[in-house]
Amino acid sequence: MFFQSNINRNKYFLQNIIFLFFFIFPNISFAAGDAISYPKNDWSFSGIMGTYDRASQQRGLQVYQEVCSGCHGLRLVAYRNLKALGYNDEEVKAFAAEKSVQDINEDGETIERPARSSDKFVSPYPNDLAARAGNGGAYPPDLSLIVKSRSGGADYLHALLTGYKDAPSNKNVPDGMYFNSYYQGNLIGMPQPLYEDGVTYADGTKATPAQMAKDVATFLAWASEPELEDRKRIGISVICFLLVLTILSYFAMRQIWAPIKSRAKKTS
Amino acid sequence: MSKPKFKNPVVKWIDYRLPIFTFMDHELNHYPTPKNLNYFWNFGSLAGIALVTMIITGIVLSMNYTPHVDYAFDSVERIMRDVNHGWLIRYIHMNGASFFFIVVFIHIFRGLYYGSYKAPRELLWILGVLILLLMMATAFMGYVLPWGQMSFWGATVITNLFSAIPVVGESIVTWLWGGFSVDNSTLNRFFSLHFVLPFVIVGVVILHLVALHRFGSNNPIGIDVKGTQDTLPFHPYYTIKDLFGLGIFLTLFAAAVFFFPNFMGHPDNYIEANPMVTPAHIVPEWYFLPFYAILRAIPDKLGGVLFMFGSIAVLFILPWLDRSPVRSSQFRPIFKIFFWVLVLDCFLLGYLGAMPAEGIYVILSRIATAYYFFHFLILFPLLPYIEKTKPLPISISQPVLSGSYTAASSAAREKK
């Protein structure tokens, strides 16, 4: 019947529209973004079931702590959040207590006190201007959202951290700038941060620059999207539920419409 | 239609004094709906559900959001990190905007394809275009609230459009900003308007429904309903069909929310707004891209703004531009081809809106813009003089007209 034929035809319409939407639009945004492409890594947290590799996260925290935190803040992450990395309350408390934060005492005087687990990561500079001034005018961005706020995400970060090369002879690298093959314009204000055995991992993992880059990118991916594991876990059950509901409602619809369809068939 | 009999005495008592149950029974239960509606008629109810979802999640978000330049970005991140299920609610709201537009765009193109804007449904259509306009304003102001780089620079660019108006342009922009740049006053008023406009949309949606129920839905063959044999009560036939459509919609929506929540966003919006640094590529949200392409296609500032608003203005007068008495494209072979050209043209404009305004893209934008206006302003009025339409069936129930070809009869033949 004509009703049914419309269904079939429209199914393809819908499919086409969905296809257009999901496959053409990303290409647009990529084309509009940057021309540089970054080597793809195999991340523990990618894919529908992906979760953060705890050991890598913990090593990444160590790299952040020992290498990055001198210049880069992590102001949106609280020490208590580190429990998600597999640390217990005591460890988090001890970790926080090594830092000191400014506070005001009962008499209104500014004091320094050890950080508590409810405090956010202490930033290395009191404000953006000081951060810029302390780094020869180049602003070291806060890393709380670095993976989410760069196209390419963790792959970009990994590429950037391992992308320091000797500049080609025709490229003039001014003082205080460094050549990086993955940075926009190739000139970056940050000196190469990761060197062989730059940190000593507690778990005995060999600290190659690639390994450290991978670990710190995993840690910072978590800092950007701490909800990722919950999101995917809930997402799977929600989608299963919706599929069951959709299938049930399809058969319920068939059943309800059956008399109309058969009558229409008779009249034609 | 006979008066419904309510068994429940409380319902009966209330209904006698305040006939809301009779009203609901007429409009939602017995409401006669053409029996040949296809799945493209699902998008109206989907749009309604999307609107309700946006309002509910929006109210909840506003309980945790702070509209101040110093706190807006951090309060959104607090929603993402600390508020219970905050990330879920925010991602639903964020992706919900995109899905709302997808649904509404399909709804609009369905109206275009099946001639749903024609008499006696002109006001129904105009109210719909008004809803689109309100949605665009709401979405634009909502995008400013997270106070990221794209929020800030999007707001700056779009509000600056008004400076193209001769003489008073600059004053209007200053008035919109409440200052000399996009700043705290701007954020505050945008928050206020973003909160209230959805309720204005609800009001227009109610008018849209009143207008719809005056003559009932159009249908794929576009001829009027001749009697009860052509219709079905809305419940249960279309409630269940809408539920099935909703199931598919929500599955796709959930896939985006849970697995690609930032797919339709821009990474730069996770950098806090900085009035001193403009991002390399300012791109509006995808649903504004076709309009953005039209804006940039015109080499004159005021001209660009006029054409951009004109692209929506032509939709308002559409019922009077199309003079053909035949509604559905099924019986208009030439119109149908041009319909698909228009769809492609809009996709092309969307693509061009995301491209840098240089070289071939500028030329293509101009061609696509020219086609857009040609389609509505020239093709629509002239086509009825050229086009030979196919014969229309007698009624929805009897689609076969002896000797004539219709999509319906061919399908019926295939079946046999």
Added chain:
Amino acid sequence: MSTKSDLKSEQDEGKRDFLIVSTYALAGVGAAAFVWPLIDQMNPAADTLALASTEIDLSSLEEGQAITVKWRGKPVFVRHRTADEIKQAQEVSLEGMRDPQTDSERVTKEKYIVLVGVCTHLGCVPLGQKSGDVKGQYGGWFCPCHGSHYDHSGRIRKGPAPTNLEVPSYKFLSDTVIKIG
């Protein structure tokens, strides 16, 4: 040709069908599940909960002194009691008390009494923390709003308050550090 009435009767048969009923029921369950996040977001957020417990160092609190700390938006009284005060609190007869409780039920270490500083009558903050404050007839705390008198153990002894001052949940992390909440 069908008529409206037989369409309706078929529809009624359909309504009773298990498949259709369960479809609508499942949709209802889904809608109800969606409501939960919307309600739960109004519960205290993670950053609020992180501040729900406070650690206090009592090492500098001399005998006879008291301090007030803010905990969950309310004052918490900690008093380092003198031997005499402890003796009074322990030896008083429970007979005739409105809310009889022994002193040992109300303290972890008898030196320190920890109380939520909110009068159980109508929520005023009682006096008695500062040395110059009116402490009431029983030497503990006195609520100026409606005249409730509390003793050294924070028990209600006279006045309109129905129960003793609340003891928050707390524990000693070391000899002189307590964690409230």
